[in-house]
Amino acid sequence: MKKQPQSDWSRRALLKGLGLGGLSLAGILGLPIEEQVACATQGVSRASQPSQLRITDLRVAVITGAPMRVPLIRIDTNQGICGYGEVRDGASKRYALMLKSRLLGENPCDVERIFKAIRQFGYHGRQGGGVSGVEMALWDLAGKAYGVPVYRMLGGKYRDRVRLYADTPSVRDKDRFAEKLKERMKMGFSFLKMDLGINLIRNVPGALSRPPVADGERYRTTMHPFTRIQLTDKGIAMLAEYVAQVRKEVGNEIPLAADHFGQVDVNSCIRLGKALEPYQMAWLEDMVPWQYTEMLKEITSAINVPTLTGEDIYCLSGFKELIDQRAVDMIQPDLATAGGILETKRIGDYAQERGVPMAMHFAGSPISFLANVHCAAATENVVALEHHGVDVPWWEDLVTGVEKPLNQKGLVRVPETPGLGVELNLEVVKQHLARGEECFGPTDEWNSRDSNDRLWS
Numbered sequence: 001m002k003k004q005p006q007s008d009w010s011r012r013a014l015l016k017g018l019g020l021g022g023l024s025l026a027g028i029l030g031l032p033i034e035e036q037v038a039c040a041t042q043g044v045s046r047a048s049q050p051s052q053l054r055i056t057d058l059r060v061a062v063i064t065g066a067p068m069r070v071p072l073i074r075i076d077t078n079q080g081i082c083g084y085g086e087v088r089d090g091a092s093k094r095y096a097l098m099l100k101s102r103l104l105g106e107n108p109c110d111v112e113r114i115f116k117a118i119r120q121f122g123y124h125g126r127q128g129g130g131v132s133g134v135e136m137a138l139w140d141l142a143g144k145a146y147g148v149p150v151y152r153m154l155g156g157k158y159r160d161r162v163r164l165y166a167d168t169p170s171v172r173d174k175d176r177f178a179e180k181l182k183e184r185m186k187m188g189f190s191f192l193k194m195d196l197g198i199n200l201i202r203n204v205p206g207a208l209s210r211p212p213v214a215d216g217e218r219y220r221t222t223m224h225p226f227t228r229i230q231l232t233d234k235g236i237a238m239l240a241e242y243v244a245q246v247r248k249e250v251g252n253e254i255p256l257a258a259d260h261f262g263q264v265d266v267n268s269c270i271r272l273g274k275a276l277e278p279y280q281m282a283w284l285e286d287m288v289p290w291q292y293t294e295m296l297k298e299i300t301s302a303i304n305v306p307t308l309t310g311e312d313i314y315c316l317s318g319f320k321e322l323i324d325q326r327a328v329d330m331i332q333p334d335l336a337t338a339g340g341i342l343e344t345k346r347i348g349d350y351a352q353e354r355g356v357p358m359a360m361h362f363a364g365s366p367i368s369f370l371a372n373v374h375c376a377a378a379t380e381n382v383v384a385l386e387h388h389g390v391d392v393p394w395w396e397d398l399v400t401g402v403e404k405p406l407n408q409k410g411l412v413r414v415p416e417t418p419g420l421g422v423e424l425n426l427e428v429v430k431q432h433l434a435r436g437e438e439c440f441g442p443t444d445e446w447n448s449r450d451s452n453d454r455l456w457s
C-alpha cells in the first residue's frame with residue numbers, strides 16, 4: 001500500500017476529529033468564512049450563537065411568602081433563551097427595572113463588563129438587590145448560550161454538594177425551641193442556626209436595662225450604640241439558658257450559630273459572648289452593625305467565640321476593611337446584595353487569602369439559591385449556605401428541570417445542566433404573586449435611558 005504523506009494524514013485526522021471526515025480540507029476552505037467557523041466548531045456544545053446574543057427585555061414577577069417577598073426577574077434575548085435572577089428579598093423590583101435601559105442591546109455573555117457598568121446603581125442592604133439580581137440572570141444566560149453550568153464558567157468546582165445550614169426563628173418556650181432545632185437535625189441538617197436575642201426576654205422584669213422610650217424614638221431604626229440597651233446579669237443568664245437547652249437536645253458536636261441579638265451595646269455583647277463560651281457556638285452573627293469595624297474587632301478580640309458579619313455589605317470593597325483588620329472571624333455575604341455570583345466569589349477568594357472562612361447568607365427563592373450553589377461550588381473557603389425556606393412547603397415547586405429535592409438531608413447537589421440549571425414553574429409563581437403584581441408583564445416604560453452614567457469628568 002502506498003504510504004500517505006504525513007501532512008495528508010494530519011489533515012484527515014483533523015477532519016475526522018471534527019466529525020467532518022466526509023469533507024476534504026479544500027472543500028471546507030472553499031466555504032464562506034461563517035460556514036468554515038461553523039464547521040470547525042461543530043463538535044462544540046452550544047445552545048445558541050453566543051457572539052450574536054443580545055438582550056431584548058427585562059421583566060419581573062414579585063412573589064410573596066417564600067418565606068419573604070422576592071422580585072424574580074427574567075431577561076429575554078433575540079435567540080429565544082432567557083435568564084433568571086432575583087432581587088434580594090424585601091427589596092424593590094425597581095432596583096432591577098431601572099437597569100433595563102442599560103442592558104437592552106448588550107451581549108449578556110459579557111457579564112463582568114456589564115456588571116462594572118451597572119455597579120454604580122447598587123449600594124449596601126437591599127439597594128444591592130437590583131445589580132446582583134441582574135448579574136445572576138446574565139450568568140444564567142451565558143451558561144445557557146454556551147451549554148455549560150455557571151460554576152464551570154467561574155473556574156470549576158471544589159465540591160459536588162454544598163452544605164446547607166437551617167435558620168431557626170426564636171420560640172419563647174425553651175423546650176419547644178430546642179425541639180425545633182432537633183427537628184432540623186432529624187431532617188438531615190448538619191449545621192444549625194438559632195435566633196437568640198433580647199426579644200426573648202424583653203418582657204421579663206430585670207433582664208434588660210434601658211432608658212424609657214421617649215416620644216418619637218424608634219427602636220427598630222436605632223443602631224446599637226444609640227439605644228443604650230444593656231443586658232443585665234439576669235438577662236445574660238436567661239439567654240445562655242436557651243443555648244444550654246438547645247445543646248442538651250442536639251448535643252455539642254453539631255455546629256450551632258446564633259443571630260439577632262438585638263440592639264445592645266458592645267459591653268453587653270462581650271459579656272454575653274463570654275457567657276456562651278461553654279456552648280461551642282459556630283459563630284455569633286451581627287452583634288453590632290457591620291459599619292463599626294473597631295467595635296466588631298473589640299468584641300472579636302474579647303471573646304473566644306467566632307464572630308461574623310456581612311449580609312448587608314455591597315461588593316468586595318465593602319468587605320476589605322473588615323477582613324484586613326480581622327475585625328470578625330468569618331464573613332457572610334448575601335449574594336443578592338453583595339453584587340452577584342462573581343463578586344461573591346471574589347469576596348470569598350480575598351477572604352481566603354487572609355485566612356477568613358465564608359458562610360453564605362440567603363433568604364430568597366430557589367433562583368437565588370441556585371446562584372448561591374454555583375458560587376459556593378466554585379469558591380474554596382465556603383463553609384455552608386443558609387436555607388431559609390425549610391418551612392415553606394411549595395418552595396422547591398417554584399422551579400423545574402433540576403434533581404429534586406434540592407435539599408437532600410442538608411446538602412444540595414451542584415447542577416450539571418446549563419446556566420443556573422433550573423426553569424421557573426410559572427403555575428406556582430402565579431399562585432404566589434404578591435398583591436397587584438403581574439407575572440412577567442410588559443415593562444416598556446423602563447426602556448429609555450435619560451441619564452449620563454459617567455462617574456468622572
Ligand SMILES: [Mg+2]
Nearest residue numbers: 259285286311
Ligand atoms: Mg443575620
